[in-house]
Amino acid sequence: MAGHLGRRLRRGATSGAVVAAAVAALAASQGPGTTQPPTDGASGDVPIGTGDTATTPDGSASGDSPYYTELPPLNTPNKPGSPAGTLPVITGPAEAGIPASVLAAYQRAEQSIRSTDPDCNLPWQLLAGIGKVESGQARGGAVDANGTTNSPILGPVLNGVGFANISDTDDGAYDGDSVHDRAVGPMQFIPSTWATWGQDANGDGKKDPNNIYDAAQAAGLYLCANGRNLAVKADLDKAILSYNRSREYLNTVLSWFEYYKRGSHQVPDGTGVLPGDRSDNPRTTPGARPTPTAPVTPKPKPTTPKPSPSKPAEPTPTKPTTPPTTDPAAKVARLNKDGATALSATAGTTFTTRPTVLAVDLAGKPVAGVQVRFRISDETDARFAVGAREVTAVTGSNGKAVAPTLKAGEQTGGFKVSATVVGRALNAVEFAATVTERSADTLTHVDAKELAATTGGTVTGPVTVKATDGGAAAAGVALTATFVTSATDPQPATDGPYFKDADGTAVRTLTGLKTRADGTYELPDIHAGDKTGTFVLRLTAPGGGSVTITITVTAPEPEPEPTPTPSPSSSTGGTPEPTPTS
Known part of the structure; x- marks a missing residue:
């Protein structure tokens, strides 16, 4: 062919x-030995618009x-036949x-x-x-x-x-x-x-x-x-x-x-090879290559040789030209942070600020069309909205690249988000990010009824508390419940009511109790213990929320002694009736 x-x-x-x-x-x-395209994704952007849910069949x-x-x-x-992975970078053919x-x-x-x-x-x-x-x-x-x-x-x-x-x-x-x-x-x-x-x-x-x-x-x-x-x-x-x-x-x-x-x-942009024929007009000519024709060899003409000059003219030196680059990344001199440099969010929520960088050239002018890779470093379960640790964004006409929304996980502490130009070895820009624990500024006893029990029994339940923060229900807040010595002495109590752990052992402090989506938490059974008196249960939450619940433990009521039943003779004082005979 x-x-x-x-x-x-x-x-x-x-x-x-x-x-x-x-x-x-x-x-x-x-x-x-051809290497197939990779099937794993390293990064991604949030798709903007309708997702890939359906396509009209016809x-x-x-x-x-x-x-x-x-x-x-x-x-x-x-x-x-070139081994996979060893093919050289070349510049042809043009197509x-x-x-x-x-x-x-x-x-x-x-x-x-x-x-x-x-x-x-x-x-x-x-x-x-x-x-x-x-x-x-x-x-x-x-x-x-x-x-x-x-x-x-x-x-x-x-x-x-x-x-x-x-x-x-x-x-x-x-x-x-x-x-x-x-x-x-x-x-x-x-x-x-x-x-x-x-x-x-x-x-x-x-x-x-x-x-x-x-x-x-x-x-x-x-x-x-x-x-x-x-x-x-x-x-x-x-x-x-x-x-x-x-x-x-x-x-x-x-x-x-x-x-x-x-x-x-x-x-370079603007230098691609344009195709020729189209399905609606096979003879479209704009951009099409001319059909080659057989070369015509001209007949030689006799010429009279001219004497050569005594000194040949020296060629005018020309400066070598370098084809201008159209790769936007090649124009970038540095990345600058744009907007907030410190990011913070509560566990399980979305960061209100998105990492943003500005790509500029040597003159400080913005560069559009630059691919910027944002990467979450350090050990954290925070992720970009697409569920990835690395994403790529492209700078707009203002030179800015904005990362997708960043969502905090449950792991608290600090981590960094870096931004680099794809394909360039420029210094990375880093953003400090912090995830704080969920908090509640107020705890309340939902039914607010007085709690009472007798020694050896359990408090009639359920006992429910609610956490709010700024007036809104605080979900996923870690509560601590402790029986304390008194309302004025926060030292843990050594006797009185208690909870039971998974092994059935008596404990008077429970930690890591997580509120539900509506901010409520229902306490496990409270055992009264064997001592009477008034006891105090205190619950606290990160953010300053606390509530004190009083439990009264009394001795059970004594059982009444049985009353003897009198005999007929003593009750009537009469003579017993004779036993009938046959």
Whole structure:
């Protein structure tokens, strides 16, 4: 196959079997030692928007809009047979190059979704395959520093003429058409699909289908919908077909997916290779490569040699030029803390302040589109809202990256949250975080009745107390219950009423009693003991709450002596009746 396998696939013109052969050829060239994508997630972001709960079975993300049909070359980015893990970093062929911001968006989406939905096994190369077919990787990476396309990417009007007929669903907000819908952005979402799956992955406060970070995150969540495992071929096919219900589309995306799995490299934004033919117009020329023609050898013309000058002119020295970098991370000189530097929360609650950093360049100007990794260090059960110890956020147009909400566990004490630029060795920024124990400023005896018992018995229960803090029920507060010497002497009592531990041993102090969700706690049985008198039970809580309960123990009432029953003679004084005889 002369270098390429039918470079262009046209709907209805090229057999799916031919494309499948191309995919198989690419897959076979990887060799048996190919490393599969990892299945564990290291970090993630809080998905913003509707989750991956359902996808319309007969719907499609793009509304079955047209797509680029060009296939990848068969000369793969690395030579077949190279041992897994030893493939060198290379710069060709050109089709393997992915614009820097676009590549960062795909990899960030994979990292995020692998953290929140590891069972989906989303590979970023699948997003790259769809992005190539849908928009030529955002028109070759024509995006600004925040990842937004320099101009909107719009598909044709879906008016039923050659395409689906989809009436307007967004009043033209995304596609500028208030009559019919059009696919929008580098991942080509129709407005109705974006309304459900739209994301704000770059943290600029907008869900923009023309932003590659937002669109890649939304596409990843959409592909993972309905519990799909993309490591399973059947689920992978279903996911791609849910994007565009075309078998040719499936084969085209799969061919690029396999190609990018073999290897790829980063190129500056705006320099990506644009595909040629599209499914709606096979002869589209913008961005297409010219068809090579046979070279024409010119006939030599006789020339008269000219005398050479006595001294050849010296070439003008030129300064070597360095291609400008478009990787946002390369522009960052340092990270600065933004806002509060000390974080605190009560056990089991959410930190009110989120770690925030500002990425700036050497001139002190903010840098957008930078991936910042936030990591919880030290031994703690605190976690980010997604349940992870590490998450990645992207700086917005103001240069700020904000970590997801941080939630305290039950472990009290201090720990640190660090922030670093992904792919750079800059000094980390650290935030000090503290988790304090749950507290209550007030304890009350719920029924407030007088407690009494007799020696050897138990107090009639139940005995319930309630903890509040600032007037609100305090759940999960650790109470301590102690029988003290008196209301004025807090020393533990040595006799009188007591509790029993799990072994049945008498104890007069109980610790770690946790209040319920409504702030209440019901004390275990109180045994009166064998001594009479008035005894004091004191309960305390972190935060200053306390309550004193008095228990009166009395001796049981003596049992009355039985009264003798008199005999008939003594009671009547008469003569006993004779016994009858037979």
